[in-house]
Amino acid sequence: MNQSAVLLEYVTRAYPGGVRAVDGVNLKIALGEWVALMGPSGSGKTTLLNLLDGLDRPTDGCVHVMGQNLLQLDVDEAATFRRENVGLIFQQFHLVSYLTAVENVMLAQYYHSMVDKQEALLALERVQLADRAHHLPSQLSGGEQQRVCIARALINDPKIILADEPTGNLDEDNADRVVKIFQRLHREGRTLVIATHDPDLGRLAQRIVCLRHGQIVEECSPDGSDAAPRATGAGASHDRDVMHVTAS
Template sequence: MDLLELRDISKTYGSLKALRDVNLTVRKGEWLAIMGPSGSGKTTMMNIIGCMDKPSTGDVILDGVNIAKESSKNLTTTRRDKIGLIFQQFHLVKYLSALENVMVAQYYHSMPDEKEALEALDRVGLADRARHLPSQLSGGEQQRVCIARALINYPMLILADEPTGNLDEANESMVLEIFKTLHREGSTLVVVTHDPEVAEDAQRTVVLEHGRVARIIDNEEAASAKKEGVL
């Protein structure tokens, strides 16, 4: 069952065509990676999928609704209720504790629930750091707070932009293990990355070039072929 479908999506900024006739589907429960060089359209695609921007032409069907035709107000509601966003730069409120940063997301969705927020932090291994400010946390810990914040409202789609871009190898592995657990539990993940090793953990990798889908790689088939010596 498809959760997300992009139909002939194009995005133009003045004379710049950031996306050109992109067609893509994401199945419910799938882990999809998006790769491509700088300027290939990765961020533009993420912003459109994440209801932070609208395409110039085409349709974006999320959970049966064409969000390309929705008003800005409705896009904000959809993003709040259906999408969990994880950013490379964290975007944590510096004067709030880890717990309070997670509870802020609850506040905009429904009602803050400290017990539920603590459970979300425990899920990413940070229950003992709940009262710490972002400045008292490592980069890896801050990213895990971001993941807890993204999960707190039980989104149907988790959208991550370079989630390991600012992390060392140990913290990257920790974040990827969380993603693997989420995937096993049935979450739908779309991860924008420049790192081939991060992309390999996904089921499929979409490679963008000059705003177009250059190719789609079935990572499971590619891994099997590599193991058998075909690649």
């Protein structure tokens, strides 16, 4: 049996006051698969991504990413896991304001292994930003900042890329550029989990997982051929909840 990139079993993330941002989710994502997490605001997409990258911990259930049970890791071990395995792309870019584009990319290299400026410049070239490498974030457009964020996410050759609304703050041209980058990454065989409101971006994924009130309400293929309304909630059986979609 092929190793899965992500395996969630009955995962719940509850906050004080009883709010369940993620509620009994079971999900399996295969290596190399491109999955889009879709749903209205507050449906739990970002929380689910944070559980996958180890920045947050579930209050119940198990989270396995690249074969690692994240619940077994403390904060620093989770940081080590992230730098070895995960590329993070944020809607708000989160670039360090006093570092240039190339320095922001080198930052991820620094915490991963060792800094290589030429490699960082190549990463920027791959996102068509070689000419903006020495600009500060404040001197870059939103689309350019997002591409720096992507270059930073890719610099350590991560096995899985988690992106939260990567085109949410971009105009159409810049969104197209980012989408093309994702398509290339997918062709290279990387696992992509992208939370998005953008139906155009969602349609490019191999599988769309729809969330509502923290639960998976539907999983389908973008062309609708494999549409499979689901039983949801913590009581749903694992076998029924987890859909296996092999990357093409």
